[in-house]
Structure formats: C-alpha cells, structure tokens
Amino acid sequence: MTGSVLVLSRRVCAAVPSPALISLALTHVSRSIIRHLANGRARAPGILTPCRTVASTPKAGARSEESSQSGQQEQEPRRTGAAVRVAASILAAWLALNAGLEVGGLDEWLAGLRTGKPLNEVRFVPYIVTSREQVSPTAFILTVKPKFALDRPDTSPSGRLLSVLFPRLQFPHTSHNNRAILEKAWDHGLWSVEIKQPQIQVARDYTPLPAPSREAEQHDLHFGHLRFLIRRMDGGEVSTYLSRLQVGDTVELRGPHLGFDVRARLGSSDKVVFLAGGTGIAPALQTARAVLDTETNPHNNNRKPSVSILWANRHRADCPGIPSPQGTQPVDISSSSNAITSLLEQMKARYGDSLHYTSTVDDENARVTPPDILRAAGSSSPPAGTRTLWSIPFFSSSPSLPTTVPDRTSSNTTTCKYHSVSTLISSPGRDEPTPQNHCACAGAFPGKNLLMVSGPEGFISAFSGPKRWGEGLELQGPVGGMAASLREADPAFWEKWLVLKL
Template sequence: MSGRRAVLSAARLNHIHLKSSQSLINPFSTARATSPSARCLRQYATASQSHSRPVKRSRKIPILITTAILGGTIYYFSSSSKPTLLNTETFIPYTITSREAISPTSFVFTISPHTPDPSLPYLTPSTSSWRYPLWSVEFKQPQVQIARHYTPLPPQDSEDPADGSLRFYVRAIGGGEMSTYLSRLGVGHDVWLRGPHVGFDVPARLGAMDNVVFLAGGTGVVPAMQVAKAVLERSPDAQVNILWAVRKREELQRVSSPIPRPSWWQFWHANSSSKPVELHAQLQDPSPIAQQLKAMKTKYGQRLRVQVAIDEEQTQFREADLQTAISGGQNGRLPLSRSTTGPGCRLHDSAMLEMAPEFETPATAEECRCGHGAGKNLFMVSGPDGFIAHYAGPKRWLGGQQVQGPVAGVAAQLQRRYPKLADDWLVLKL
C-alpha cells in the first residue's frame, strides 16, 4: 500500500507539474495563471500582437501598387484603341487650319483631321463627291460638355473633299455656348467632331418634281447651299431659289464705312418699295459666303436664283416674295399640279411629316407608296428658332427629339390662300 500510494503521489505531482507548465507556456488557456510570471507572459503576448498589426497593413501597399500599374496598362491599351476616324459614336480631333472674319460676330473657318481617313463616311465610295444632299456634324464644347450640330459648306470646285477638310460658317450669338466657344478659337487650335448625321432625304421627297424654294436666315444659308448643289447636279431641269435674310450687309459684302442706321421716323415710315436685292455676278467685294454663291450662280446659270434681305436696311421677305418664288416669277401664278402623291406615305404625306424628325436614314424605293414618278416640290426653312416659327411655324419636342410640327406662320397663310400649295409642296423645317 505504501508503495502504491507513493507511486500515486508521484503521478499526481507529475500531473500537477504538467498542468502548471502548460499554463505558463500558453497564458491564454482556460486555466487561470495567477503567478507573476504568468501575468508577464500574458502582457508580452498582448504587446506582441499589437505590434504585429502594422505589419499586416503594410502588406496592402504592394497590392495597391500592382493595382495602379494594372489599371494604367488597361487605360493605355484601351485609349490607344479608340477610333481615330470620323464616326457617329466618338468625337474625333480636328485642327483649325484657316479662319476668315466676315463681320464682328461671324467667320468662316476650315478644319482638317489629325488622322487622314481613306474612306470618309460622307463621300460616295471610290469618289470625291458627297454621298448625302443634306448632312451635318456635331461639335463638342469640352468645358461644359455640350454638343451642337453644324452644317459644312459644300466644297468649291477648286477643293478636293477627299483630303477630309471641312469649312463652316459660324455666327456668335449672345448666350450661345457653342458659337461663342468656337469664335474664340484661332488657327492651330483643336475642335472635336462626331458624325456625319444625315438630314432630310431631299431627292426622295422631290421625286419627279424639280422646284426648291429655300428660305434661309443667317448661317442657315449653308444647308441651302448643300441642297442647291445636290438638286441642281441631279437634274438639268431643276430650279432652286434661295431667299437669304441677314442682319448686316457685311454678311453679303465688305463695306468700307459703317452704314448709317435709320432714324425712328425712317423705321416706321420705311419706303414700301424697298425690296430684297438680287445677288448678281457684278457684286463688289463679296464676303466669302457671297463669293461662293456667285461661283454657284456662274456654274448653274438661271437655274439658281439668290435674293438677299438685309435687316438693318429695313428689307425683309414678305408673303408676296414667297409667292413669287414659289410661282417661279410667272406673274404670281402658281404652277399647275403634277403631283401624284397619296396619303400614308412617310415621304410625301404632310400629315405624317408633322411627326418626322430632321435626321433620317436615306429612303429606299419601296418606302414611297405613291407610285413611280411621285414627288413634291420643297419649301425649306432654316435659321434661328424665331425665324423658322415666323415663316413656317415652330418645331416641337416629342419623345426627346424635335419633330416638324404643323405648318403655321407665313407658309400656312399661303396654303390657306392657295389650297393647291398643300398638294404640290412640302414644307420642311431645319
């Protein structure tokens, strides 16, 4: 018994010693360590754990560096893959190569692409001729992130459109973010373009008809020049009459001294015989726009007529002027109807046109439901919103885009006076 007890006592002592050793080695075990050495070990372990945390955070630094390098690499390759040629989705840089002032608020400038485009989207494939009779591009104002449509001037006979250069006629207006921005840019500055955006399909709507009357306010003469070039080159029987309204004579020709403004008495009692002037080949010191119009008149002869009304000289286009233009100068008599269009055609139905936007894809032959040889003459209006509203009625907003809206203004008065006009002529607002 004494030997067994001795053995048991020794075993018990060994077990107690083992537990004490475990508590000293692992101070976070469930057994309480109340000895000074146990407390010291616990404090040391806690201090070691707190010092190890910054070491864990410092491991994030290489991860951040790696992420930054990876992001920069992705951005570099994605940026280098951006389109460099003119397209309808992305703005492309062009450089201003020339700039010519017309008046204190208007100018003509030429731009060229950074990257030559072997297949310009607005040219007919394998040619140097424009594909569309009416089209525009968007300019971006980078400071305020807005975009506005501008119509390029048609190429002159001495120019090769295949080089990608485009010319624009711009007038800076008060409160106009884009026009003011462009007016501040000189030669060498970059501008950003997106397009082309195709406008009304003029040939499809004209069909077998051959008369276009284009009433243009200010820079609205540019789409008139586009349409005139396309229509007159399309048919030898076509006739185009451009009525161009400007604010100052400088838009038409350079003047050596300011023209005196009329007094209030002259304003209210202006000579009723004052009429718009005819742009003729003898016009002295023409502005760049008038010079190009003169060249077009020389090329197309009597098939192109250009009249100019100057606001500061108290001349404007009245109902009688529009009637004369529509009648073709035949003593005010309207031409006989040759239209064979019927209802339900998106190209020729005036009621359907009220809901049509200005930009559209070129029509196919199957889209016209009026039969072979159908078409209508075109009365087109382009310029500031107030100008369009006065002569043809305002455009309207529908579904986030502008549509034609009903015909109103001076054009509606003519339609009421001559009901045949609604059958033979379409009114298009740009």
C-alpha cells in the first residue's frame, strides 16, 4: 500500500516536476500546521485565553453554559475539519518529499547527511558503479563515483550558502571534500584504495588509473570518479565479486593508501624503468603521471626525466598493438587497441618522448630479458659476465642466483630515508607526504634512478626477489632475482639505482 502511494505520488510529481510546486506544497504544509497548532493551543485546558477570562464572571457563566452546549455541536465539524487538515498536510508533505526525491536528489541529500562521508582511510564509504568496460577476456575497467554526491556541481545559492555556513560538515551535494583528498593522493603519486567484498567482509587493494588528459582529470576530480583496471582471478574472492558488478551497483571503498613517494626517491636523478606484470600497468601509469607531469612535479626544473615501461602480459588481447622491447610489431593486429592501450597512447601524446613503453606476451614466447632492462636503463654496453643472465627463465627465482646484494651506496646516502638501500629493505612501501627538500643526502647522488617492479607475487620475486613479512607488515626485503644479478654484474652502474617492489 505504502509502496503504491509512493509510486503514485512519484508519478504525480514526475508529471509536474517543478521546484515551484515543492515550495508551494511546503508553504501550504507549514501554514496548515501552524494554523492547526494555533487552534489546538486555543482549546487546550490550563492556558490563559480570553474565553477563560470571560467565563469567570457570573453573567458570562450563564452564557458560557449555553455556549458550551452549542459548542459541543459545533466542535464535531471543527474536529472533522482539523482531521482533514492534518491528513491533507501529511499528504502534501509526502508529495513534497517525493517531488524533492524526483527533482532535487533529496534522497541523496538525506541519506548522505547520515553516511555521505568522503573517502577516508578508516571507514568504507559507498560508491556507485557508473561504467564497466571489458578490456580483455579476464580484465575489465570499473568506474565508480561517490554514492552520495550529485552528478552535477551544486552552484545554487543554497548549496554555496550551506558550504559557507557549515564548512566542517560533509555535505554530500558537493564533492569538494573528496576533491581535496584525491588531489593529495594524485599529488603524492602512487596510491591505492581498498574495495570490500561485502558477503565475506574481505577487502583488497586496487590502483586508480590516471585520466588521459588534464580536462578529464579535472572532471574526475570534480565528481570524485575513480577508474580501476581489474583482473578476475580464478577462485579469487574479491576480483570475482568485482567482475560480477553491474552499472548502478554499490561498492564500498576505503583509502586512499599512499605508496612510495616516487618523486622524492627519484630526486634529481632522471630515469625510471618500470617492470609491470599484467594489472601492474596501473601503478606504472600512476608513476608516469607523477614523474612526467611538469605542471605538478616541482622537482622537474630543467631536467627531462624519462619513464620506460616494460609490460609483461600473458595474452596479446591484454596489450594489442604494443611493440616488443626489440621494436618488433605484434603479428596479430586483429584488434589494434583496448581501453588501456588507448590510455597509454593518450599519455604518450601528453608526455612525448619522455614516456616509452613496450610489451611482451607469454603466449608468443616473449619475455622481458636483462638486455631489455639494460637498454631501458640506458646502460650502453652490458659488462662481461652478464651474458650468463640472458637465459634466466621468466618467473623463476633460480637458487643459483644471488638473492641479496650488499649495500654499496656511498656513505652520504646511508642515512637518507629515501635513498638508503639498507633502510629500504625494511620499508613497508609507504612514504608519508613531506614538504619539499626532505632528502637527507648530500654530495653526488641526491636522488636515485628507480627500477620499479609491480605485478603478481611470482613476477615480483622473479625480477626483484620476494617481499618479506615483519612485524605484521609486508616489507621490501633485500633485492633478489634478476635485479640482483644485474647489480652483481655491474655494481658501479646500479649504485645509482633503487629497486622498489610494489
């Protein structure tokens, strides 16, 4: 019954969805209520009214008896009238409310005032899936927006007034609170958010993709939009749940969780080589944005840093059209791009020669090899001895290879929290945002080139050694795998590099 009244009232209001109607109805309701209350107050016992004063005189008392008899008769229609007015008021309020729901997003306002907190690191907040795009048979892009933020800027006088009057209250009608939080996260560079699987209450981290252009970035910031590249893992709890979400579904997010401060670690050095396995491309793109965006990177000055991404995939469908590290074009050009390769192309158009990327595909028996890494790092000629590394199989952590490399950095970097290799070993991979000029290094190497590795656990282990657990945290651990072998072969060259595992 209530449902059908709701539907009916919504339909009625949808037919005449005018703000004037709402204000008219609200005015009517408030007037009726005030009138009704005034009547009630006049009749209430114990309240000093002119009638009571009149009733205290004997003459008037006689009249009073008379009038009380006729009054009882009069009261019946008056009561009926009051009941009708109350019912009409309730109906009008109900209609006004539903009109508000229809035209003003009032439901979002009301619900948002209760739960419309901006993205934060403590509590999960609801987001809505606004689009879902399949990228390859196993990977897809989910775009989400805060559930309690309207899909348009609230520039109305009332919206502005509320923000001015109650600046500390989280009004869901603007995404300004989210904006400041997201700007800080993008400014930091590397960051992720947790997404929760509600049935089993388990959350996993996912990395927001940067926007392709400055305009798109502003748009996303304004509306709090976030985009994720997600791979559905067979048997994976959260990725399978996410793969089933449809447009309009609610999903809960917590964060942002800041990762390495890439720019502080790069300092005045200028090379980043990023080994990305599968969805590891998302942090690679965040890194490219953080390092190459000249407007937002205060460290760039007169330098021209470069980011070179070596992207390893299992299937060509994940990276159509991307050439191999040797420059060869893919044989299968049946589909020339997907959403991620388009994003790469757009970022290339934005950053020019500073951004370089290649891909290898397991299905085509192609692997990222040590020469690929050396070329990307700008090592002109591999020193003798590294030839034995050429045959390192992909995804293996051969026990014959050294798994740790001693810290041979110059003494002035051993105490710097950003550039000391020994400090990095026990780092959980998060840097607190700090003001500029926070590097404690002095002398020749204020900053280091970065060899960054992101992808599935086996990928990270093969290229840079496994992470390790300590004090309940996942720590970097010593450098191992292929990176350790490269270092061993040419310590002088790699002394100017840090290896970061993501």
